[in-house]
Amino acid sequence: MSAHGDHTVERLAFWGIPLSFGVMGLKLVAWYVTGSVALLSDGLESTVNVVAAFIAYFVIRYAKRPPDEDHQFGHYKAEYISAVLEGVLIVVAALLIIQEAVGALRAPQLLEAPVLGLAINAAAGVINAVWATILIRVGKTHRSVALTADGHHIMSDVVTSAGVFVGLVGAVATGYAILDPVLAILVALNILYQGWKVISHSVSGLMDRAIEPEEEEALKKAIADNAMGSLGAHGLKSRRAGPAAFIDFDLVVPAAMTVGEAHRICDRLEDAIGKVVAGAVTNIHVEPESEKAHGVRIAVERKAK
Template sequence: MVGQDDRTVERLAFWGIPLSIGVLGLKLLAWYVTGSVALLSDGLESTVNVAAAFIAYFVIRYAKRPPDEDHQFGHYKAEYISAVLEGVLIVVAALLIIQEALGALAAPRVMDAPVLGLAINAAAAVVNAVWASVLIRVGTKHRSPALTADGRHIMSDVVTSAGVLAGLTGAVLTGYPILDPILAILVAINILFQGWKVISHSLSGLMDRAIEPEEEEALKKAIADNAAGSLGAHGLKTRRAGPAAFIDFDLVVPATMTVAEAHRICDRLEEAIGAAVPGAVTNIHVEPESEKAHGLRVRIERRAR
């Protein structure tokens, strides 16, 4: 099942490359027929989508490599690096847009062929909206930070395009061409914000952030419901690395329990945890009952029934 998930993520990442190039072509065509700096800014953001699509594809392929001697916990975090790079590219695109828009403020111009240009840009926005929804849904389901970050950025691009279309329609109807560069600057500010969100979310993953609260609740329940025969568990620690969730805790057993009996309990717990937290890599330290007196802090409130 994991292999199938990997293939799904990799296949989507691959098709993001030609699709992003096609959308970029449409947006540049819209700018070419109108001369609008706001449409140019929208197109510049799409150049980031193309670069991000290439980065995401190659990083996702690298991240799914099995553990090796130098990377014994796997290569999952490579996806976070991809997402950080995408965030940096977004910020660079925003700065380029601001530079272009400030120049246009001094000499605003009326758009050529506005209806045709806006129609082309609207078509590109619809394609992006559908594709972004697919990436976010699949990336979230399969725990792919690179795919999810790409989808969220493209969705922010859709919002940007919608704002540009609305603003330029207003500029055409009111006859105020200065609205074009002003709108481009507003677009750039929004892109800067989106870029910061992508970077901050990815950095938290690189810093070994714990699993989500709802996942932790499911994990605690799985331990409590499947630890029969033990005396309880404590010292729970978790961290998320892309599709993998690394889970460590101590399991207290009667001092007279055999190794084989304790092993069976651990097998049962690992199976239950894997069902509760997809991608779980579980490490359980078994300790005898006498160790409970050492004052270790209990981290799991539910005890085995």
């Protein structure tokens, strides 16, 4: 990630804190004026957004720290920890919502001041939709796992708010008060699903998942097209850690090739790889042709003279 990208991600994470407080305040006001348990459930999810915004901001600041003696590959994986924590908080919020909704099922009540409450909640939903879109777009562009997870979480909140709005309009129109707690339970189930997705994706990152298949194909082509002078490459391995992608492979060269010549090929390969794999940190092991190859061999593109 570039210095500009670092600044952009950190700045968005910071502004997510006051914005999440504002949206939570709007949703709780909507619940207060209506007494709706579905709107309360929507507001409870927003309290999780506040906690998640704080976590994301401080973790993003920590993750961008340069490598040190104790963390020689950098601090990138801190973002995955943030995303896991956010997923756990989402699940906790869903369980709290179910608890409130089950209690309301025993004595459902019609909404008070429904128009005002729904209007306030709708305004909060629009703010969240715009903000979530920005977070997801910037998070994917700069490969910030924490920012992207935060954006997806807020977008699930938007879906929740839309469902609550439609359902409560139906409850008011039909007079069926039980639709309110039933809707809250459906909202909670959706939140549980979103929490599971955030946790599973983050755990996958913590387990050193390889780069995406399309990135790997571009990587192999970059090696084949830019390893002229060598005899080929093999043993390609990769792992993604937030914005960084660690890439290792063996480069086979003629036994008589000098260190300087081999080094020039490696420099050319590192430059080419950096153009096709974002955040690439490349480690190339040079070995003579007499060594036994391991793993899939990548043939070198032969240029016509």
